[in-house]
Amino acid sequence: MRGATDEHAQKVTGIIQQEIIDIVFEVLKKLGQCTSRSQFSMEWLGREESYYRSIQSKGRRASVEAQLNLVSRLRALGMTFSRSEEYPTLIKLGNRYLELYGQCLDTLLNSAQTNAVKLDCGEGELIQ
Secondary structure: OEEEEEEHHHHHHHHHOOEEEEHHHHHHOOOOOOHHHHHHHHHHHOOOOOOOHHHHHHHHOHHHHHHHHHHHHHHHHHHHHHHHOOHHHHHHHHHHHHHHHHHHHHHHHHHHHHHHHHHHHOOOOOOO
């Protein structure tokens, strides 16, 4: 019974991770900062151009490395833009990037914590 519960929790965590990636893509697209899945893959996830399309079509979650690339880029641009005193539009964009950064980081850390607990209990497997 516990195995089924753990499997369900892992599946939910994977769905949440993918959902935040999808949300970020849609927000960036809406903001005009990203025009295609290919661009998102290369410029935001640090992957080849077909990466995001591939994980979407296969129902897979983004790799930890791709998630870290996204978090890093959102933070770096968010910090830079939010400090732009002369351009209110950039400040607003930077603040939105920092919001997305926070959401992505929370999701990533929650996943890492869940996996660490499972490993401590001897129930998990090494992931990526």
